Amino acid sequence: MTLVHPTQPGRLLHGSPGHDLSWPAARAAAWEAGAHLAAHLPGPETVPLPAAAGRVLAADLRARYALPHYASSAMDGWAVAGPGPWRLPPATPAGHGEPPPLAAGQAVPILTGGALPQGTTAVLRRERGTVSEDVLTVTGGSALPDGTDIRPAGTEAGEGDLLLPRGTRLVPGAVAVAAVAGADTVPVAAPVPVRLVFTGDEVVTSGIPAPGQVRDAFGPVLPACVAGLGGTVDSTARIGDSLEATLEALDGTAARRARILVTTGGTGASPADHVRPAARALGAEFLIDGIAMRPGHPALLARFPDGRLLLALPGNPLAALVAVATLLEPALRAAAGQPASSPVPCRAAGDAPPLPGRHRLVPARWIGSGADRALAPAEHVGSAMMRGLALADALLVIPPEGLREGADACWLPLPW
Numbered sequence: 001m002t003l004v005h006p007t008q009p010g011r012l013l014h015g016s017p018g019h020d021l022s023w024p025a026a027r028a029a030a031w032e033a034g035a036h037l038a039a040h041l042p043g044p045e046t047v048p049l050p051a052a053a054g055r056v057l058a059a060d061l062r063a064r065y066a067l068p069h070y071a072s073s074a075m076d077g078w079a080v081a082g083p084g085p086w087r088l089p090p091a092t093p094a095g096h097g098e099p100p101p102l103a104a105g106q107a108v109p110i111l112t113g114g115a116l117p118q119g120t121t122a123v124l125r126r127e128r129g130t131v132s133e134d135v136l137t138v139t140g141g142s143a144l145p146d147g148t149d150i151r152p153a154g155t156e157a158g159e160g161d162l163l164l165p166r167g168t169r170l171v172p173g174a175v176a177v178a179a180v181a182g183a184d185t186v187p188v189a190a191p192v193p194v195r196l197v198f199t200g201d202e203v204v205t206s207g208i209p210a211p212g213q214v215r216d217a218f219g220p221v222l223p224a225c226v227a228g229l230g231g232t233v234d235s236t237a238r239i240g241d242s243l244e245a246t247l248e249a250l251d252g253t254a255a256r257r258a259r260i261l262v263t264t265g266g267t268g269a270s271p272a273d274h275v276r277p278a279a280r281a282l283g284a285e286f287l288i289d290g291i292a293m294r295p296g297h298p299a300l301l302a303r304f305p306d307g308r309l310l311l312a313l314p315g316n317p318l319a320a321l322v323a324v325a326t327l328l329e330p331a332l333r334a335a336a337g338q339p340a341s342s343p344v345p346c347r348a349a350g351d352a353p354p355l356p357g358r359h360r361l362v363p364a365r366w367i368g369s370g371a372d373r374a375l376a377p378a379e380h381v382g383s384a385m386m387r388g389l390a391l392a393d394a395l396l397v398i399p400p401e402g403l404r405e406g407a408d409a410c411w412l413p414l415p416w
């Protein structure tokens with residue numbers, strides 16, 4: 001099976017392809033640019049826990065007490081002491097309060113999560129017990145080993161255990177563990193304000209596009225990508241293909257509030273493409289001026305004199321999202337105080353011919369299982385196509401020398 005076609009002969013590339021940065025070097029440079037930005041952002045702030053979702057933790061979070069902090073019941077039923085049968089106190093309702101101690105041969109009703117009385121040796125779950133005249137027995141008479149359905153204190157964490165390292169993005173599970181561990185407020189990294197600028201006279205945002213028009217693939221998705229990587233969308237703009245509009249979009253009041261500007265389209269060298277000329281006119285330093293990768297080679301990373309980063313994504317939708325995974329992911333993660341991510345080793349399903357000097361990133365899906373698990377490139381993965389990416393599990397990274405069926409390869413997570 002052939003994964004991708006080799007370079008079409010005679011295909012023109014933007015700029016001077018010999019100067020495109022290699023894909024690994026581009027990722028490293030994007031990380032460095034983000035880390036440089038982070039060093040110039042305001043320090044961490046403390047926010048109430050309910051406002052912390054999506055933010056990045058600025059200090060290690062430790063358990064303020066053992067989890068659970070008291071021995072508790074894992075089931076609704078009875079706390080029992082010693083071997084049965086057990087005598088029940090008359091008409092004691094199950095509750096969550098501190099119960100009186102149990103002597104051997106006694107039992108008391110208990111609820112899931114309830115504190116166990118001192119002396120408890122096991123919990124008998126409701127459906128396994130029979131009560132007759134205040135005497136409780138195990139239904140069917142089987143034994144109840146000590147420790148059954150007891151959650152001992154500290155089984156999940158001891159007091160002071162590290163639960164979330166600094167740099168963790170506070171996804172719902174992380175917020176929940178912070179809450180159960182006793183956090184009321186958390187220190188989070190300063191927000192990284194991002195401005196999104198969508199270019200293109202031909203781009204329409206609703207309905208059926210006329211011939212020559214395209215439906216905007218980026219407006220509905222880039223905010224989610226930015227949030228998923230730890231950034232905050234501060235403003236958005238939609239502009240036509242003019243230099244004046246591009247200059248204003250990159251340097252107006254809203255643009256100056258942002259620390260990272262992300263543009264879509266207009267990265268080429270045609271008279272309708274204004275991102276590079278505008279960046280140059282504004283004195284930007286080009287950190288990455290094209291990447292030796294496919295798709296997405298015209299992507300650009302530049303720094304304005306005031307330190308703001310410009311990340312220019314190519315207009316072709318798959319190219320743009322591959323550039324998000326290649327550049328925005330490391331840059332924004334670094335700026336937001338998260339650790340670097342690295343490509344993950346895997347096996348590739350199928351062959352890919354060499355493409356000298358260029359990495360290829362292909363939307364791919366997992367096939368097989370166990371030792372046969374491998375990433376197989378999806379269909380519909382042309383640079384202007386979204387169908388393959390839509391159902392992909394990952395981006396398969398094909399090195400310039402290509403891949404043989406079953407060869408060791410690596411993958412990048414999708415940037416959301």
Ligand SMILES: Nc1nc2c(c(=O)[nH]1)N[C@H]1C(S)=C(S)[C@@H](COP(=O)(O)OP(=O)(O)OC[C@H]3O[C@@H](n4cnc5c(N)ncnc54)[C@H](O)[C@@H]3O)O[C@H]1N2
Pocket residue numbers: 012013014198199200202203214215216217218219264265266267268269273295296297298313314315316317319383
């Ligand atoms: N002569 C050459 N032409 C092109 C080259 C080349 O090397 N030489 N490279 C091609 C590659 S690769 C890419 S990628 C694109 C990059 O184009 P631009 O960044 O300048 O983007 P545009 O020209 O504005 O648009 C390209 C394409 O993408 C569509 N587009 C733009 N915005 C959106 C959007 N919001 N949603 C969906 N689609 C969008 C646009 O309509 C065009 O079809 O250049 C190639 N050309």
Ligand code: MOO
Pocket residue numbers: 294295296297298314316318319320383384
């Ligand atoms: O290779 Mo372009 O960057 O078509 O997508």
